[in-house]
Amino acid sequence: MATSSTSGTTYSIAHALTGHGGAVRAIADVHGTVVTGAMDATVLCWDVVSSAPKQSIYEHSHWVTAIVPLDAAHEAILLSEGFATGGMDTHVRIFTRSDGLYTCVAVLKGHSSGVISLSWLQNPTTPQLLSGSWDGTCRGWDIASQTCRFVLPDHENGVCVLGLPNGVIATGSTGKQQGNQVVDARIRMWHAVSPTEYALTRTLSDHQGPVRQLVQVDAIGFASCSNDGSIKLRAADDGAVLVTCQHPLNHEGKPGFVLGLAYLPQSQHLVSASEDSTARVWSLDGTCVQTIDHPSGLWCVSALANGDFATGAEDKSVRVFSYRTPRNDALETALATQVAEAHVQAARGPSAVEVESLPPYDMRASQVGKSDGMVQMFRRDNVAWACQWSAVSGTWLDIGQVTGTGSGGVVDGEAYDMVIPVEIETPSGVKKLEIGYNQGQNPFTVAQAFIDKHLLNPSYLKEIADYISDRSANYQPPILGDRSTSASGAPAVSPAPVASPYFPLRTYATFDSAKIAKLLATVEQFNTLHPVLEGTDLAQLGALITTLQQTSYYHSSTITKSQVATVWKLLDKWPPTHAFPALDLVRLMLVHPMGATHITDTTAVLRHAFARDAADATRFLAIRVLVNWAPHAPTKLVAQIDAVASGIHSSWPPTASWSKPLALSVATLWMNATLALSTGRDDEHSAAAKIVSTQLAELLGGNLDEEALGRVLVAIGSLVRHVPFGGVESMDMVWIRQWRFPRLSRPSRQVYCAAKSRHFRRLRPFTPSCRTYWLCWTNPEVVAWSKRGVNRSLECTKALCFSLTTVPSLGPSRDITCCHMQHGWRRQWRPPRLFKRVGMIEQSDGAPFRSLSL
Known part of the structure; x- marks a missing residue:
């Protein structure tokens, strides 16, 4: 790691805190507890010594971008220590400590866009909380009454705020776009005219880029940082520049954006955090005394009470640096390695x-x-x-x-990840082409797609696949043959995990289609039965439906809070038997980019979903609301897994009696839940993973059509392959139960499965000689069947079989045997008896089945 110092005080890494699922945007020291907020919409409270979170807070519905500790006056008023947070959900939240945990005691609403800066303003009575937002305003809040006392308007986009000890308010703006550049990034000084009124006394335009943060500097005034790469030390009364610190230029002759700034009173240093992946320590005369490289760009830096400082990075990590503790060689080496790897990656x-x-x-x-x-x-x-x-x-x-x-x-x-050049000889000459390859893909799948794209001779398949394997040094193709020998006769190696087109799941599924035109008529009809909406409400609803219909204008249209409130009136007042049109509107609002910013609580949705007298449409539409909510609030979805599973168990009939829309909705919800679980930590999500696996097991005995079954299989495969805590062991294989054969309606489009065992045997080679396949887990087995080609569900089943062989927790004695057979079609078809021993029907001649795209 590149770190240099020209002063007697040298900072070295003391702790590395990892656990966030998104870039870390805010850090604060609350009485020795480091509190961090990130782009995963969570707040973590850390025990720095153990480098482990003591508490996770999921109150937010969007990025957490600002944190400030409560001041002493408010701690006395609230009888507790605590902190305030600001986020892109437009709200300011107040947290206090009770029984060792922080809980939200107030939500301050008033901003119309994300809150990106918080500070305290001292006044003769009670300090007020300042908040700066992307709506171009600074607001002053009375925490005791939870009211906004004043608004400082007319800033250029985002606003950073600072309350100075002399009662002056300093604000900075990010400027506005004019042509090809950002202009009018300004710092403003505001003086009190009355307790609720402030007058603009000075405007400064000495930064050439957006102003990102303002921090107080004891006995001098304050400092500002900007995208222009500079840090300016200023006088408290008028903001005049006393000293300028300038970040060095990069190879293009431009400085890195300085996104965060902190003042260290013990050592009297400033620390800057830059998107150029460096934290720089500055003396107050403008000299850079130390540079600390990071593996990714930095969003924020915060001074800690003990004289240390912490940085928040794009790589989701918080790092604490200290001059007091002995050098930690292990952490220094790890950081240096990460930085070196990042430099190699960036150099390309x-x-x-x-x-x-x-x-x-x-x-x-x-x-x-x-x-x-x-x-x-x-x-x-x-x-x-x-x-x-x-x-x-x-x-x-x-x-x-x-x-x-x-x-x-x-x-x-x-x-x-890799672009591999390849030359192909053709009758017209040599073609120079490129193959795009991502680590983990099956070389045979990539090679086949390349051949199809360029209309090449299929005989090139093995040669191209081998070439891809040779060029991707860290990749080993799957060995589908017997473990004792490979296809070439050379000693076989253990197969490496390979990519599947189905799992691990990488994107959330949503339900976004609807017959919107009929919704308003249905709502008006039900409103005559349960009068809730009046004339203005119906007008709001009509405007909302018009917005939802015009999908091509989603980038510029808006959903207002009053429109959302109108829909919530229906959810609050209508009975579960008639609530489904309102739930359908909520589902569609979550498809709109602005919908998720207004929908942060699903209590009413769950109440309707699990009401005893709920209509079937109410149930499956409520679940589809949660499905569409998942991409916007994955951490909150994980927090509600237990409540949803309990509601299904206690309020709904057995899965076998569910309608197909309901089964598909629940299957999709658990599929999305596996993706949400994949970003979590072992200690928090293992219980939720077990709940999801139990629900998936019960679904297998339900009334599943092919699409729902496919989603269940994707969820199981993702839970095995993608969830980072224990995989199969965390599931305890509870889903390996008996899968029922559904009624035969359209056999050519169905997949039938049965399973009774937790034991697996080896994956053996097989070559399909027909268009009907059997796959079995033996002892006793799983059987999957498909007629007239392999459909999606069967492919998912195959991929799942192979996926289990790549999970280390299975061990060498728990592998899988794949068999196939040709089965004649009869009008009155019955599933044959299950296989009783390994390899009862097995074809060993020929090459392994390479078209298993796993």
Whole structure:
């Protein structure tokens, strides 16, 4: 790790805190407890000594971007220590400690966009909390009454705030887009006219980029940092610049954005956090006394009470640096290794092909972002340049140059881990082509897709697959033959985990189709039975339905809080027998980019779902609300797994009597839950994983059509392969129970499965000689059947069989045997008796079944 110091005080890494599922955006020291907020919408309270979280808080529905400890006056008023948070859900929350845990005691609402900065303002009576937001305002809050006392308006987009000891308020803005640059990033000084009124007394425009943070500097005034790479030390009364610290220029002659700043009173140093992956320690005369490299860009830095400081990074980590503790060689070595690997990755840079395929930077104004916060790359001076869409200003805000997209580049506009050049001899000459490959993909699958794309001779398959395997050094193709010998006669190696087209699940499924036109009529009809909405309410509802119908305008249309409140009136007042139109509206609102910002609580949804007299439509639409909610609030979905499972068990009939829409909805919910679980930590999500596995087991005995069965299999495979805590062992294989043969309606489109055992045998070679396949877990077995080709569900079953062989917890004695047979079709078909021993029907001649795309 590159770290250098020119002063007597040298900081070294003392602790590395990992556990967030997103980039760390905010850090605060609350009486010795490090509290962090991240882009996974969680707050973690850390025991720094053990580097483990003491508490996880899931109150937020969007990124947590600001944290500040309660001041002494409010601790006395609230009789507890605590902290305040701000997030992109537009709210400020107050947390206090009770029985050793922090709980939310107040939610301050008033901002119309994300809250990105918090500070305390001292006054003669009670300190007030300042909040800065992307809505262009600073608000002053009275915590005791939970009211907004004043608003400082008319800032340029995002606002950072600071209350100074002399009662002056300093605010900074991120500026506005004008042509190809950001202009009018300003610092404003506000003086009190009355307790609830502040006058603007001075405006400063000495930063050439967005102002990102303001921090108090004892006995001097305050300091500001900016995207222009500078830190300016200022006088408290008028904000005049006393000293400027300038980040060094990169190879393009530009400084890194300085996104965070902290003042260390014990050592009298400033520490800056930059997107160039460095934390820099500055003396108050403007000299950089130490540079500490990180493996990824930094979002924030915070001073700790003991003189240390902590950084929050894009790589989801918090690192604590200290000058008091002895050097930790293990942590230093680990950090140095991470930094070196990051430098190698960054040095490769985006390929010329990739950059050329990007839209021009000068034309970005003609493109509209699909949602607030969307990141888009543009071509600027022959480099890839990232910008973020601001829905408030309707402009693209600069993030910075893209330094790499993996070790390879782009093929046909899609980025890959590796781009492998290949030359193919054809009758017309030698073709020079490129193969895009991601680590973990099956080389045979990639090779076959490459052959199909370029209409090449199928005989090239093995040669191309072997070439891909040789070039991807860390990849080993699956050995589907007998473990004792490989196909070539060479000693076989254990198969490495390989990619499956079905799992682990990587994207959330949603229900986004609807007959919206009929919704308003249905609501009006039910409103005559249960009068809840009046004329203005119906007008709000009509406007909402119009917005939801116009899907092509989702990038620019809005959903208002009053429209959401109107729908919630229906959920609160209508009985479960008639609530399904309202639930359908909630489901559709979650498809709209703005819908999730207004829907943060699903209590009413769960109440209708598990009411004893709920209609079937109410049940499956309530579950579909949770399905569509999952991409926006995965941590909250995980927190509700137990409640949902308990409600299903206590309030619903057995799974065998469920309607197919209900079974499909629940299968999709548990499938999404496995993806949400995959981002968690062992200690918190293992219990939830067991609950999900139990629910999946019960679903297998239900009324499943082919699509629902496929989703159940994907969920099982994802739980085995992707959930990081114990895999199969965490499930205790509770889903390996008897799978019932459903009624034979359309046999050519069904998959039949049966399972009775937790024991597995070896995966053996088999070559399909017909279009009907049998797969069995023996002792006793699992049988899966499909007629006239392999459909999606059977492919999922095959992939699941192979997936289990790649899970280390199974061990060498718990593998799988795959068999196949040809079975004649009869009009009155009955499942044959299950296999009683391994290899009862087995074909060993020929090459292994390479088309298993696992």
